Amino acid sequence: MIEGIFVEGLIYSIMALGLFFTFRILDFPDLTVDGSFPLGAVIMAVGITSGLSLFYSVLLAFSGGVLAGIATAVIHNRLKVPHLLAGILTMTMLYSINIRIMGNRANIPLLRRDTILTRAVELSGGSVSEEVVLLIFFVLVVLCIKLMMDLFFHTDMGLTFGAMGSNQQMLVAQGVNPDTYKVIGVGLSNGLVALSGAFAAQYQGFADVNMGQGIVISGLASVMIGEFLISSNRISVLTLRVILGAILYKAIMFLGRYYGYTINMTPNDLKLISGLLIIAALAFTQFKKSEKSSGIS
Amino acid sequence: MIQLKDINLVFNPGTPNENRVFQNLNLSVEKNEFVTIIGSNGAGKTTLFNLLSGRQMPTSGEIHIDGENVTHLSEFKRAEKIGRIFQDPLAGTASNMTLEDNMMICSEKGFKGLKISLNRKRRLFFREQLKHLDMGLEDRLKSNVGLLSGGQRQAVTLLMMVLSDPDLVLLDEHTAALDPRNASIVLDLTRHFMETRQLTTLMVTHNMQHAIDYGNRLLMMDSGQIVVDVRGDDKKSLTVEKLIEMFGRVRKKGFVNDKALLSAV
Numbered sequence A: 001m002i003e004g005i006f007v008e009g010l011i012y013s014i015m016a017l018g019l020f021f022t023f024r025i026l027d028f029p030d031l032t033v034d035g036s037f038p039l040g041a042v043i044m045a046v047g048i049t050s051g052l053s054l055f056y057s058v059l060l061a062f063s064g065g066v067l068a069g070i071a072t073a074v075i076h077n078r079l080k081v082p083h084l085l086a087g088i089l090t091m092t093m094l095y096s097i098n099i100r101i102m103g104n105r106a107n108i109p110l111l112r113r114d115t116i117l118t119r120a121v122e123l124s125g126g127s128v129s130e131e132v133v134l135l136i137f138f139v140l141v142v143l144c145i146k147l148m149m150d151l152f153f154h155t156d157m158g159l160t161f162g163a164m165g166s167n168q169q170m171l172v173a174q175g176v177n178p179d180t181y182k183v184i185g186v187g188l189s190n191g192l193v194a195l196s197g198a199f200a201a202q203y204q205g206f207a208d209v210n211m212g213q214g215i216v217i218s219g220l221a222s223v224m225i226g227e228f229l230i231s232s233n234r235i236s237v238l239t240l241r242v243i244l245g246a247i248l249y250k251a252i253m254f255l256g257r258y259y260g261y262t263i264n265m266t267p268n269d270l271k272l273i274s275g276l277l278i279i280a281a282l283a284f285t286q287f288k289k290s291e292k293s294s295g296i297s
Numbered sequence B: 001m002i003q004l005k006d007i008n009l010v011f012n013p014g015t016p017n018e019n020r021v022f023q024n025l026n027l028s029v030e031k032n033e034f035v036t037i038i039g040s041n042g043a044g045k046t047t048l049f050n051l052l053s054g055r056q057m058p059t060s061g062e063i064h065i066d067g068e069n070v071t072h073l074s075e076f077k078r079a080e081k082i083g084r085i086f087q088d089p090l091a092g093t094a095s096n097m098t099l100e101d102n103m104m105i106c107s108e109k110g111f112k113g114l115k116i117s118l119n120r121k122r123r124l125f126f127r128e129q130l131k132h133l134d135m136g137l138e139d140r141l142k143s144n145v146g147l148l149s150g151g152q153r154q155a156v157t158l159l160m161m162v163l164s165d166p167d168l169v170l171l172d173e174h175t176a177a178l179d180p181r182n183a184s185i186v187l188d189l190t191r192h193f194m195e196t197r198q199l200t201t202l203m204v205t206h207n208m209q210h211a212i213d214y215g216n217r218l219l220m221m222d223s224g225q226i227v228v229d230v231r232g233d234d235k236k237s238l239t240v241e242k243l244i245e246m247f248g249r250v251r252k253k254g255f256v257n258d259k260a261l262l263s264a265v
Helices: A002-026 A033-049 A054-078 A083-101 A116-124 A130-152 A156-164 A168-173 A178-204 A215-229 A235-263 A267-295 B045-053 B099-105 B120-131 B150-163 B180-197 B208-213 B232-236 B240-251 B256-262
Strands: A107-109 A206-208 B002-011 B019-029 B034-039 B060-065 B082-085 B168-172 B200-204 B217-222 B225-231
Touching: A002 A033, A002 A130, A002 A156, A002 A178, A002 A215, A002 A235, A033 A054, A033 A083, A033 A107, A033 A178, A033 A206, A033 A215, A054 A083, A054 A116, A054 A178, A116 A130, A116 A178, A130 A178, A130 A235, A156 A168, A156 A178, A156 B099, A168 A178, A178 A206, A215 A235, A215 A267, A235 A267, B002 B045, B019 B045, B019 B225, B034 B045, B034 B208, B045 B060, B045 B082, B045 B168, B045 B200, B082 B150, B099 B120, B099 B150, B120 B150, B150 B180, B208 B240, B217 B232, B217 B240, B225 B232, B225 B240
Parallel strands: B034 B200, B034 B217, B082 B168, B168 B200
Antiparallel strands: A107 A206, B002 B019, B002 B060, B217 B225
């Protein structure tokens, strides 16, 4: 059971890492996520059911997410649409596209299909329980992604992304076109989100058009919970705390789902809880800020 | 080096709010000239800089920099040749990043790829360069820039701009937001860098004395026109009183209101 929380947390942390990139580093609140998460799931499911190799299915899912992100960034750049609206536009269109990809169906079951996860379990040869295998598998996957992100943010391009959220004018003065970087950044971010969706579909055993609903909020809550845990400005710590935040968020949701009945809560209340968590986090940071500014000087 | 040809700039043309900022403005600046620009608020100094840097497109006319017609080139493309420093000391650096990250971003202009260029050698180079500022910043490469004072940030911005080796430097009252001590430090650095590196520079200032002390050419602007243009020995013999008198002669109006703004002495 506890492995389940960790596995789900790790799967969603890939999405939260993508969200962290847009919301925190690019300062581009990107709502495409609600559509690109199921997009990844849907592409993966169709890939698996149509007999495409698992590797290519994952690659396609990632690329699909990148394209969705690029669409949002281009709408924002070219038509001067505010980023929130651009994201909502892409997200809404993706709903129809996802159903199209599945061949005019709303979901695809993956039970008894060969997925990356069943392969991983086979590979272990039954020496340890299935849940432990999945846990180890996802720890490795997330670690890989985290390390790649850390490395990326040490490159010249990564550093430039770092400056973009806080001072875009400075980058223009350095001969950098912020529009290009938005396309790259929002694209990569949604690629990660779609990847997360692809894994979520395999773990749950189905892909559904509605599985992305409210995912932005849960990702944002994960990012904010992470910010509670550790404060730092080192990128390796920043990515680590997003992952920890995502696991903790899943744990909180798990508690709500299994023990919520003691206070008359139903699973339908979980979205409300997510929202309240974010509001609490925002209120807390506000409070800390005002304490700081009234403290000195 | 720079040529502005018959520049016209009209905001809100054809409406009751129509505002003609420039009418047939012509200006040419030679290579290695250090031009100081003064003028009251609304004279068009900053707009002139916006035109040169590409933030503002002229209604008509042509802008040439280094022999190239840049009239329709976007701001970020022109930025590869232009170093501009703003009045706001926070504008030139990213406060959430470390000093070395900031210096790395500003090391090379243009699109940045997936190289990891920030290595030990580069850090040593940054330390060496920061020593020129004499602010003890060489030991704070890992500090967030947000922790530095406004004067330190502006000095760093100046250093990074100089290191990028621009063809043209635009200084837009870059010391106006600093306290007097820091302002004079940054101004001394400015003079040092511009003279040792022979950079073509335009510097807007509100301080007439600075405009006289620095550079080898002085422009005074009023209502979108260049009303005084002195250089060489004429400039060396200038005084604040003479400047005020020149302005009064040209515009045939009193200086009373502008005197306060230009903060003589």
